[in-house]
Amino acid sequence: MQLTAAEKILSRKAGEVLRAGDIVVADVDGAMGTDATAPFAIKAFEGMGGGPVWDNQRFSLVLDHATPAPNERVSGLHALMRDFAREQGVKLYEVGDGICHQLMVENGHAGPGELFVGADSHTPTIGALGSFAVGIGSTDLAAVMRTGRIWLKVPRSIRVELTGSFRPGTFPKDVILHLVGKLGIAGATYEAVEFGGSAVRSLSLAGRMVLANMVAEMGAKAGLVDTTGLELPDALAGRDFPEHNADAGATYRQRIELDISDLGPQVAVPNLPDNVKDVREVAGTKVQMAFIGSCTNSRLEDLHAAAAVLKGQRIAPGVRLIVTTASRRIFNEALADGTVQTLSEAGATFITSGCGPCVGTHQGVPSDGENVISTTNRNFRGRMGNPNSSIYLSSPAVVAASALTGEVTDPARFFEPVAGAAGGRAEA
C-alpha cells in the first residue's frame, strides 16, 4: 500500500491502514497552547471536569503572543497560565523564551512521524520535522489536555516537488509566497501539503520551517516536509522515530512541480496573503515600518540575510526597522556571531523574542496610512493592530533592502552568487 506522509503517520497512530477521508480518534504525542489560546483552553478544561492533564510531560505552555504583558489584563492571563503550569507540573516557556513553534522544535517536544497539536494556526510549521502537526482551537486543546486524544479526518494531500537552486537574493519565503499565490488562500483547505524534491533536500531545518509555516495561508491542516537530508535538532539526537516520509506511489489530489531557479523575490500585497507579485512589480512603494520576525522568518539564517544587506549601512530616514528572533537561543547565537551588532548599528530595534507586532497587540502598531514591509505570514486588514495601515509580506532580504532604501526593493544586488547553499546567501 502506497501512502502519503499524512496517511502513513495517521495510520500508524490508528493501528490500521487509513486513507484520505477516514476519521480517526488518535493519541497525540504532544500538545501546546499559548497566551492567546491557553486561557480559554484552561477555562474549557475546567468546564470538562478538570483534574490532572493526561500527561504533563507531553504538554507545554508558551507565553509568546503578548510579551512582556502590555497591560494588567494580559499579565493576569499570564499569571493564570503560570499558576496552572505550576499546579499541573507542565513546562511553561516564559516571556522572551521565544515563539511556540520554534520552542517545540528546538526543545524536542515534537519529532518525525509524530502527531502534534498546537492551539495556534501556524502549528504546521513543526511539519518541517516530518511531524503531522495541526493547529486547533482552545476547546479542542482542552479536550486533548483531558483525554490525550483528538479526532481527525485523514486529509488528502497536495505534493509539491521542488527542484533547481535559489537565485541570488531568493529564499524559501519566496517559494512559499509563490505557492500561496498559485494555490490561493483556500487552495488547500482541509488538506495536507507535502514538500519534497532535490531543492528541499538541500534546505536547512529553518528553511523547511518557512515552507511548512505558510501552508496555513492556503487553509491546510498540515504541512509535511520530506526529512531526507534533514539535520535534526540536538534535542532529538539519539532518539528513534518511525518511518514517516511519503511512499513513491502515493496518491495525491494534486502534484505541483516547481523549478525554483525560475523564481525571484516575491511580495504579498494588501490585504490577502495570496495577492502575490514579483518584487519588481511592487518596487518603489514607500515603506515607513519594516519588521523581521514571527514564526515564519526570524531564525539565524534570516538575520544573516538581513545583515548581509545592512552591514556597514544605515536604514533610510523615516523608516523604523523592528527585529525579533524566534527564540532566546537564536538571539544568543546572533549576539555571539556579531549579527545583532551589525543590525543594531544599521538602526534596527530589537524587541522581545515572541510574536511581536505580527499579532497587532503591541511592540509596533503602524499608524494610519503607513505601509509595512514584513517577514510575517498574514497581511489581513488590521492584522498588525491598525485597519488603516497596509502590510506587504516578503523575505528578510526584501525587508532589509526596503528598510535601507525606504521603498520596496529587490535585494538581488546584495547577494553574490554562490553555489549550493540555500538562498545563495552571503555571510554576515
Added chain:
Amino acid sequence: MSRAVSSYEGRAHLVGDNVDTDRIIPGKYTKTLDTSELASHLLEDYDPTLAGRLEVGDILAAGENFGCGSSREQAPIAIKAAGVSCVVARSFARIFFRNAINVGLPVIEVPDLQIEDGSRLSVDVRSGRVLDLTTGNEYAGTRMPPVMSQILAAGGLQAYLRAGGDYTVKE
C-alpha cells in the same frame, strides 16, 4: 440523546468572501475571558455598525472561506456571544469550522448559497436544509462528519466530553 435546539429562523446579515478572524475579532481584543466584551468588537474592522445592529437570533451569512486565518476561538465565541444563532457560508476555513462546533455555534456549509442582506432564513441544523423565506429558495447544506453532529447536538465539546468522558465515533 437529548438534543440542543436544531432549527433557527432569523434575519441574515451578509458578509463577503475570505472574512478572516482578524476581521471577526481583531487580535488586540482577544486577550480576555470576557465574552460580552469580545461580542462588542465583533466584525469591527469589517463593518463598525454591525455589532450594534445585531439582534438576538440573527443569522450570519457569508461567502467563501469564512473564518480563515488564526486559530483564535474568540472568533466563534464573539459571534455566539453577540446573539447570532448560526452561521451559514459557502465555505468555511478549517479551524474556524471546528472551533464553532466545539463552542456550540451551529455552522452550515452551503456551497451554492445566494441570498440578499436582510433576508429571513430558516435553518435546520440536523438536515443542513436552509430556506430563504424572502425568496422561497431552498438550499442543501453539506453534511458534517457524525462526530461533529454529535458534538454540536450535545451543545459543544465541553458538554459532549462531560457527558461521555471520551470521544465515541459512530458512523
